[in-house]
Amino acid sequence: xxxxxxxxxxxxxxxxxxxxxxxxxxxxxxxxxxxxxxxxxxxxxxxxxxxxxxxxxxxxxxxxxxxxxxxxxxxxxxxxxxxxxx
Amino acid sequence: xxxxxxxxxxxxxxxxxxxxxxxxxxxxxxxxxxxxxxxxxxxxxxxxxxxxxxxxxxxxxxxxxxxxxxxxxxxxxxxxxxxxxxxxxxxxxxxxxxxxxxxxxxxxxxxxxxxxxxxxxxxxxxxxxxxxxxxxxxxxxxxxxxxxxxxxxxxxxxxxxxxxxxxxxxxxxxxxxxxxxxxxxxxxxxxxxxxxxxxxxxxxxxxxxxxxxxxxxxxxxxxxxxxxxxxxxxxxxxxxxxxxxxxxxxxxxxxxxxxxxxxxxxxxxxxxxxxxxxxxxxxxxxxxxxxxxxxxxxxxxxxxxxxxxxxxxxxxxxxxxxxxxxxxxxxxxxxxxxxxxxxxxxxxxxxxxxxxxxxxxxxxxxxxxxxxxxxxxxxxxxxxxxxxxxxxxxxxxxxx
Amino acid sequence: xxxxxxxxxxxxxxxxxxxxxxxxxxxxxxxxxxxxxxxxxxxxxxxxxxxxxxxxxxxxxxxxxxxxxxxxxxxxxxxxxxxxxxxxxxxxxxxxxxxxxxxxxxxxxxxxxxxxxxxxxxxxxxxxxxxxxxxxxxxxxxxxxxxxxxxxxxxxxxxxxxxxxxxxxxxxxxxxxxxxxxxxxxxxxxxxxxxxxxxxxxxxxxxxxxxxxxxxxxxxxxxxxxxxxxxxxxxxxxxxxxxxxxxxxxxxxxxxxxxxxxxxxxxxxxxxxxxxxxxxxxxxxxxxxxxxxxxxxxxxxxxxxxxxxxxxxxxxxxxxxxxxxxxxxxxxxxxxxxxxxxxxxxxxxxxxx
Numbered sequence: 001x002x003x004x005x006x007x008x009x010x011x012x013x014x015x016x017x018x019x020x021x022x023x024x025x026x027x028x029x030x031x032x033x034x035x036x037x038x039x040x041x042x043x044x045x046x047x048x049x050x051x052x053x054x055x056x057x058x059x060x061x062x063x064x065x066x067x068x069x070x071x072x073x074x075x076x077x078x079x080x081x082x083x084x085x086x
Numbered sequence: 087x088x089x090x091x092x093x094x095x096x097x098x099x100x101x102x103x104x105x106x107x108x109x110x111x112x113x114x115x116x117x118x119x120x121x122x123x124x125x126x127x128x129x130x131x132x133x134x135x136x137x138x139x140x141x142x143x144x145x146x147x148x149x150x151x152x153x154x155x156x157x158x159x160x161x162x163x164x165x166x167x168x169x170x171x172x173x174x175x176x177x178x179x180x181x182x183x184x185x186x187x188x189x190x191x192x193x194x195x196x197x198x199x200x201x202x203x204x205x206x207x208x209x210x211x212x213x214x215x216x217x218x219x220x221x222x223x224x225x226x227x228x229x230x231x232x233x234x235x236x237x238x239x240x241x242x243x244x245x246x247x248x249x250x251x252x253x254x255x256x257x258x259x260x261x262x263x264x265x266x267x268x269x270x271x272x273x274x275x276x277x278x279x280x281x282x283x284x285x286x287x288x289x290x291x292x293x294x295x296x297x298x299x300x301x302x303x304x305x306x307x308x309x310x311x312x313x314x315x316x317x318x319x320x321x322x323x324x325x326x327x328x329x330x331x332x333x334x335x336x337x338x339x340x341x342x343x344x345x346x347x348x349x350x351x352x353x354x355x356x357x358x359x360x361x362x363x364x365x366x367x368x369x370x371x372x373x374x375x376x377x378x379x380x381x382x383x384x385x386x387x388x389x390x391x392x393x394x395x396x397x398x399x400x401x402x403x404x405x406x407x408x409x410x411x412x413x414x415x416x417x418x419x420x421x422x423x424x425x426x427x428x429x430x431x432x433x434x435x436x437x438x439x440x441x442x443x444x445x446x447x448x449x450x451x452x453x454x455x456x457x458x459x460x461x462x463x464x465x466x467x468x469x470x471x472x473x474x475x476x477x478x479x480x481x482x483x484x485x486x
Numbered sequence: 487x488x489x490x491x492x493x494x495x496x497x498x499x500x501x502x503x504x505x506x507x508x509x510x511x512x513x514x515x516x517x518x519x520x521x522x523x524x525x526x527x528x529x530x531x532x533x534x535x536x537x538x539x540x541x542x543x544x545x546x547x548x549x550x551x552x553x554x555x556x557x558x559x560x561x562x563x564x565x566x567x568x569x570x571x572x573x574x575x576x577x578x579x580x581x582x583x584x585x586x587x588x589x590x591x592x593x594x595x596x597x598x599x600x601x602x603x604x605x606x607x608x609x610x611x612x613x614x615x616x617x618x619x620x621x622x623x624x625x626x627x628x629x630x631x632x633x634x635x636x637x638x639x640x641x642x643x644x645x646x647x648x649x650x651x652x653x654x655x656x657x658x659x660x661x662x663x664x665x666x667x668x669x670x671x672x673x674x675x676x677x678x679x680x681x682x683x684x685x686x687x688x689x690x691x692x693x694x695x696x697x698x699x700x701x702x703x704x705x706x707x708x709x710x711x712x713x714x715x716x717x718x719x720x721x722x723x724x725x726x727x728x729x730x731x732x733x734x735x736x737x738x739x740x741x742x743x744x745x746x747x748x749x750x751x752x753x754x755x756x757x758x759x760x761x762x763x764x765x766x767x768x769x770x771x772x773x774x775x776x777x778x779x780x781x782x783x784x785x786x787x788x789x790x791x792x793x794x795x796x797x798x799x800x801x802x803x804x805x806x807x808x809x810x811x812x813x814x815x816x817x818x819x820x821x822x823x824x825x826x827x828x829x830x831x832x833x834x835x836x837x838x839x
Contacts (some may be wrong), residue, residue: 015595020535038536041348042596045289049595064290130591177589192603194625203583210664218665222572223604224626228828232720240718242626242635244574244604252622259640283591284582284599341567341612341621346540347600358618475609477621 004076012072015050028073033066044069046070055079092258093323094483095329096175096270096316098167099426099479102138105150105234110164111430119412119441121295121307127277131286132311136295138309138414139277153229156216158195159276159310161226163419167231167312171270171407175316176328179235183267183322189227189314190249190273192418195220199279222244225275239266244418246473247380248339249273250313251421251481255337257317267322272422275407280310281417288347292485296383298408299452301445306382309414313423332432335466336482337367338362347474348386353394355478356380359470360398363480365464374404374482375464376437378428379454380472381408384413387472392450404468406455407440421471425481428469432483435462437446489645492707492839493699494649498793499524499547500676500693500781506554514806520659522692522782526550541610542577542692542710544657548607549614551694555812556615565647566620567608570634570654572627572785573662574604575643577601580661586825595684607655607694620647628830632716633698633785639714642701652695654789656788663690669785672752679751680779688752691782693702695789697796705837708800711817713737713835718830726762730823733833741767743819744835746775746804746812747790748795750824752783760825773812775804788824788832795820814838823828 009023012032016039021045030036033044044065051057058080059065100106103113113120122134126143149153151169168187198217206213212297219225231240237258249272257269284310285291290383292305295377297448317334318326320353340362342355344477349355364371372384380391388408391426395403416423430436440454464484472478498504502515503521508786514526529538529546532553538546550567556564581598595820600606620641624633631654642696651760666672680689699711715733718726734740747768751758766775775798781790799802806819814820815838821832 007134010719017539017597019539035548040345042346045596046285048289049593083611121502200583200586202585203580206665207584207587215668219669222625222627223574223628224572227626228718228720231718237720240626241624241629243622244625245608245621245623246603246605256622256637259644263640279586279591280579280582280599283586283594284596284602287594287596288597313834339620339622340618341609343612343616343618344608346606346613347596353619473605474603475605475621476612477605478610 001078004079005072008072009077010037010044011054012049023069026072032069032071056084057082091320092261092323092334093318093319094315094334094429095326095328096171097171097311097426098171098174099332099423100140100163100167101311101416101423102140103412106369114412114436114438117439117441119295121414129279129282131282132177135291135293135301136307138307140310148177151200157392158226159197160191160195160274161220161229162455163276163310163312164189164226164235164274165230165275167250168234168270168314171233171296171314176326177268177316179215183325184238185215185236185262186257186266186269187231187234187236188241188243188253188269188271189226189230190243190253190418191226192246192249192276193278194223194224196280197276200279205417213232227362243484244474245376245477247417247420248473248477248479249418249421251471251479252339254421254425254481258334258337259317261317268316268318270316272419272425274312275310275417275418275419277308277310290384292383294410295440295442298381298383298411298440299388299454300443301447303383306384307414310417311416311419311423313419313426315425316428324394330486331429333484333486335484336363336367337369338366339479342476343480344476349390349472351390353397354470355476356391356394356470357397359478359480360470363476364469367482367484369466371399371483372467373403374468375461376431377404377406378424378467378469379406379408380470382408383410389447389450391470391472392447392452395452396450405437406439406452409438411441421479424469427439428483431464431467432485435460435464437461438467487639489643489701491639491642491711492700492703493709493711493796494698494704495555495558495709496793497551497696497797498525500559500790501525501691502780504725507802512806513746514824515676517677521663522660522677524692529614529828532643541600542575544575544577544655544793545601545607545610547611547657548653549656551696552611552653553692555651555696555698561615562648562785563615563650564619564651564698566650567612567617568622568638568650569608569650570624570630571604571607571656572625573656574625575602575606575636576657576659578602580659582655610660628785628826629790629832632714632832636714637666638699648702649698649700650725651696651698653694654786655694656692656784656786658690658692669746675753681751681776684753684755687727687757687784688754688783689785691787693781693790695793707839708796709836710839711719711834712837714835716827717831719831720828722829725763726760727767730764730833742771745814745818746773746819747772748791748819748820748822749774749776750791751776752778757827764823775807785826791822791824792834795836799836
């Protein structure tokens, strides 16, 4: 889980062009949207595609994204639960 | 010379509902939506999304518009509708009037550019140049202006989904200031992989026919087409053998300044646009007989627009509906196509049904008209067009 | 137009050192090759890293020029924002097209798409300063900037607004340059000789030029816009000298009343013939300055020309020209005429204030 959390932070920074951040600066449980990191609805859509591309995990709708994408940890937990077994 | 009243003296339209004004009128009256499966656009999403596609191939449109094979579909649609409006208003090159053409679109000749790019991206020497020569938004406008013999003032506006509403009232202001006597104004847009995929990334497309204003709406259907009105000063009318449809009595443009794509939840932009148009027209809100909403059927727009409407009109909402349930969301052309529908509403009392509506939105309950009606008491119609980038515009058409 | 229109301030990012310069330097930057790239500031300093992540290059250029312009205007907010751009946001358009190709229309992401619309620059400026006023974008090729400026002057004339922020922006990207090159538009040259030694082709340029125009005079005004005219002449019927004479005559003026001409020659023999009749009519009556050897050729290059004209009147001399080229004073008038290919002609008359 720790590795997944770290990898996710790296990927999020790259995908969302958060050039001024390092993975260490994103808390595992830090809220990603509104307050916290301050991401918005477009970022949510970017992350949904990221999950699909990197982890083959597909969210049904932008609304489902609101719960799943709350923090890096909730994303990691969702991936762990839903990632297709190879 | 400043003229005070701006008249509508001609109409032209092509959409998923049909080739011309007559076909569109017929479909609107009979409740026949133009939304269906993709037939002409080449895309992997062909069997996934419902769209409001114009039911003619490029070959058909080339023949009808007398434009050369390989011309962008946007230009083809623009040519057909603009010519209908031009002819409809009795315009011809020898009127001696200062005639302008103000057209709008959002992605110009992208339907051809994306084909060019497919070949070019692998090898920079590949790709047919004639596919990319018409890429610029203004290219289609100038092509059609030249066909119509209009050169006094030719302009193109691009503000996403409010584009052709802005084009219409920019033309009106040019007439009011004396730069022009007459203008053909509106917009055109064709379906492209670029816009279809672009909107898909925003997860706001409904695979099925859309349900504007409905609590269970899933998103929008893209559409294509072109719609133009001919605006004229009183002086110009005296020189033309044409009937007068109505007046363009009000307009306003604001920026929501909330987010790149989403509208503010309190509908600030929509509210200010409508209020400003009312102020310009000098009308009281009770005098609006029908509102043609922007009503794209997205979660965000309909809630935002609905909130603004309730804030502005309170309990006394006039008859309202979104005709995007008929045509789909025609992006840069939507303001123009819906202006044509709004003018018909003023002229003939048409009240269009909001097709497929079942359940009002919980958070902004609107009760649109659900069957086609004729109400001859309607004297003033408000038409909304709100776009990405926060561009919000409203127009008011009034009986003479 | 009955209301006087003042250019209160400007902000210019161009292939010259024009950004954040109180008085533009005397020495021009010479570019070699087929294109002239803009000299850009460090945008992170202007906007902060959080904001710029969602700003593509053209949005940064436009926004920075707008910020500069607003800063010097002394105003917090304009009443309206109007932009002109022919090519729009090319970088993001191409990014999205690339992704569509690579991924065969699957798993695409929204950021490039939403930033690709032509109104993105105007929208971003409005968003960043929360300006809810009138906002429009003109995209009619070589007259995009002129039509934005005309719309602004019209708004001021109508009386509902006082101050309008108007800009002209176009960018070059490697891809757009490769595509446009296939139309045989460019040649390799040294920019300082571009016009002196014309040939078959010009050099591509880019830039973002913003102007705060106002109906209210202020102590920092740069110039007055006396007149703006344009023509769409695709069949090449226009007699340029005649047209300009007619415009001036309607203003009770003659060519000899002009103290400086700024002309849009671009060093392409196929284009610069348009200016011959005018140059002959001008004769020795006043000096002629050029601008496209400084900014390159692009559809909204007239925004650079306007910047040059306004700066000339403000500072009493033409930027990047020799010291002894010309002195302008409080009674001076400058006429800028630009002709791009495809039959676009524009004319701006400015006076000192």
